Amino acid sequence: MDYYLLSQLINGVIFGLIYALIALGLTIVFSIMRVVNFSHGEFYMLGGYTLYALTSGAVTFFSIPLSMPTIIGLPIAMVAVAIFAIAIERGMLRPIYTVRMDRPEEYAIILTFGLSLFLQYGALTVVGPYEMTPGAFWEGSKHILGDLYLAGDRLFATGVSVLLIGITIYFIYGTWTGRALMATAQNRVGSTVVGINTVRMNMIAMALAGLLAGAAGAAMAPIFLVYPDVGQIPVIKAFVIIVLGGMGSIPGAVVAAIILGIVESLGSVYISVAYRDVFAFLVLIGVLLFRPHGLFGQKERRA
Amino acid sequence: MLSAHNIVAGYVDEIDILQKVSVDVEKNKITSVIGPNGSGKSTLMRVICGFLTPKSGQVLWDGTDLTGRPSHGMAELGICYLPQERTVFAHLTVEQNLRLGAWTFRRDKARIGTELQRVYELFPLMRERRKSKAGDLSGGMQKILEIARGMMIKPQILICDEPTVGLAPIIAKEVYDTIERLKLDGLTILLVDQNVREAIRVGDFVYVLEIGQNKISGTKAEFETNLHDMIKDWLQI
Numbered sequence: 001m002d003y004y005l006l007s008q009l010i011n012g013v014i015f016g017l018i019y020a021l022i023a024l025g026l027t028i029v030f031s032i033m034r035v036v037n038f039s040h041g042e043f044y045m046l047g048g049y050t051l052y053a054l055t056s057g058a059v060t061f062f063s064i065p066l067s068m069p070t071i072i073g074l075p076i077a078m079v080a081v082a083i084f085a086i087a088i089e090r091g092m093l094r095p096i097y098t099v100r101m102d103r104p105e106e107y108a109i110i111l112t113f114g115l116s117l118f119l120q121y122g123a124l125t126v127v128g129p130y131e132m133t134p135g136a137f138w139e140g141s142k143h144i145l146g147d148l149y150l151a152g153d154r155l156f157a158t159g160v161s162v163l164l165i166g167i168t169i170y171f172i173y174g175t176w177t178g179r180a181l182m183a184t185a186q187n188r189v190g191s192t193v194v195g196i197n198t199v200r201m202n203m204i205a206m207a208l209a210g211l212l213a214g215a216a217g218a219a220m221a222p223i224f225l226v227y228p229d230v231g232q233i234p235v236i237k238a239f240v241i242i243v244l245g246g247m248g249s250i251p252g253a254v255v256a257a258i259i260l261g262i263v264e265s266l267g268s269v270y271i272s273v274a275y276r277d278v279f280a281f282l283v284l285i286g287v288l289l290f291r292p293h294g295l296f297g298q299k300e301r302r303a
Numbered sequence: 304m305l306s307a308h309n310i311v312a313g314y315v316d317e318i319d320i321l322q323k324v325s326v327d328v329e330k331n332k333i334t335s336v337i338g339p340n341g342s343g344k345s346t347l348m349r350v351i352c353g354f355l356t357p358k359s360g361q362v363l364w365d366g367t368d369l370t371g372r373p374s375h376g377m378a379e380l381g382i383c384y385l386p387q388e389r390t391v392f393a394h395l396t397v398e399q400n401l402r403l404g405a406w407t408f409r410r411d412k413a414r415i416g417t418e419l420q421r422v423y424e425l426f427p428l429m430r431e432r433r434k435s436k437a438g439d440l441s442g443g444m445q446k447i448l449e450i451a452r453g454m455m456i457k458p459q460i461l462i463c464d465e466p467t468v469g470l471a472p473i474i475a476k477e478v479y480d481t482i483e484r485l486k487l488d489g490l491t492i493l494l495v496d497q498n499v500r501e502a503i504r505v506g507d508f509v510y511v512l513e514i515g516q517n518k519i520s521g522t523k524a525e526f527e528t529n530l531h532d533m534i535k536d537w538l539q540i
Contacts, residue, residue, distance in 0.1 A: 182392070
């Protein structure tokens with residue numbers, strides 16, 4: 001195998017892992033709350049802005065400019081976005097499962113869609129349309145093998161993705177809270193009967209989505225910069241990924257994300273870089289033709 | 304042991320499904336609630352188990368007031384509710400389902416192990432199928448898995464809402480046998496059923512609801528003699 005192809009494959013896997021980080025939160029919220037969170041991309045954006053505000057020195061706190069190291073800014077940004085996500089769950093989404101209402105899913109879609117626009121234009125009004133560049137996590141470019149060099153920041157983002165995906169998978173499959181989340185996703189009444197507080201599970205799902213999206217937004221900020229609609233393209237890809245992998249499937253999301261990363265990377269080299277963002281949909285259409293419930297999705301059983 | 308007093312409840316403001324319904328459940332007995340469709344049997348169970356807050360009335364459990372308590376708190380009190388719909392975790396295995404039944408004492412590893420063994424002894428079929436996905440079991444087996452999962456907490460009372468609806472008669476019999484066996488082990492049971500004959504056969508005490516009100520109640524013996532007339536009476540309404 002020539003180094004060129006290999007380097008493109010590595011590049012694709014790296015992008016895939018980063019996409020997976022964004023898609024995980026989306027799929028977790030969908031499977032547990034049955035809410036399609038259209039504002040997920042704005043959670044990502046908020047992660048980037050929080051990192052910028054904490055580390056760049058442009059923002060002052062009691063007249064002290066905030067310029068903490070980026071590596072400390074990242075976990076703070078994650079927590080900040082998670083708190084924001086919990087606030088959205090408590091303040092806006094909770095009625096869909098605590099109050100008896102007609103068409104709760106539609107309510108949630110309109111709500112998160114509106115929230116997405118509100119946050120984008122809110123950011124535009126408050127900080128303006130400028131692209132902001134937070135400081136690097138890992139300066140310079142690193143030699144991988146042959147003539148393959150990768151930006152340190154990109155490697156850092158990959159490391160963060162792998163770490164957080166690993167922790168999330170352990171959390172879901174290896175802890176009691178994670179099992180309760182799975183149970184809630186599969187049968188809410190059954191979960192309540194065994195004593196699981198499903199309202200709290202919704203909150204945990206949303207917090208998890210905030211942590212992951214916030215981490216992705218912050219880790220990617222030095223690479224892709226930060227601006228009001230920075231979350232748009234990543235979240236569209238995340239939607240493609242979770243449909244591709246099977247709505248609500250965590251392994252599905254990770255595998256689909258990596259497939260998508262590789263296809264994009266090879267497609268833009270061997271076909272045309274202009275179509276980069278189209279490949280996702282080609283793969284999606286191709287897969288859905290043969291597996292309408294996605295790669296790992298389970299067919300609904302009605303019996 | 305468990306009693307509901309003058310329950311008034313409904314899902315919308317103007318319509319009361321239950322209009323002052325009272326039920327008393329005695330310890331170590333099977334209490335059956337029967338009645339035609341729409342008489343409010345399931346609604347009554349939902350009120351008792353905290354899934355629906357009554358507009359007035361009270362639910363008492365061993366002297367403590369349960370009214371308005373959250374539904375997820377029932378397991379902790381030793382109340383096991385078996386709703387009418389399927390509640391197994393379809394994509395998890397039988398054993399994972401049973402383990403989730405131990406949610407209220409999840410920190411106590413030793414107890415989970417002993418309860419699991421106890422439940423497997425009570426339901427040997429579950430041990431055989433412990434690696435199967437719950438969703439792959441037959442409808443009757445899923446019902447028995449739900450009962451087995453409920454038994455993980457060693458409940459004091461089992462509240463069954465139409466456990467055999469939609470099951471073939473031979474499998475329904477198995478479910479009734481299971482319920483009777485649990486009663487012999489000292490469990491208190493509140494059973495709601497549309498299957499009048501079975502409900503009276505297994506029940507020690509029977510309540511009849513009709514359009515959200517107590518119609519008649521009495522012991523099994525009283526009902527067995529009058530069953531024929533009663534059913535005739537219902538059909539005329």
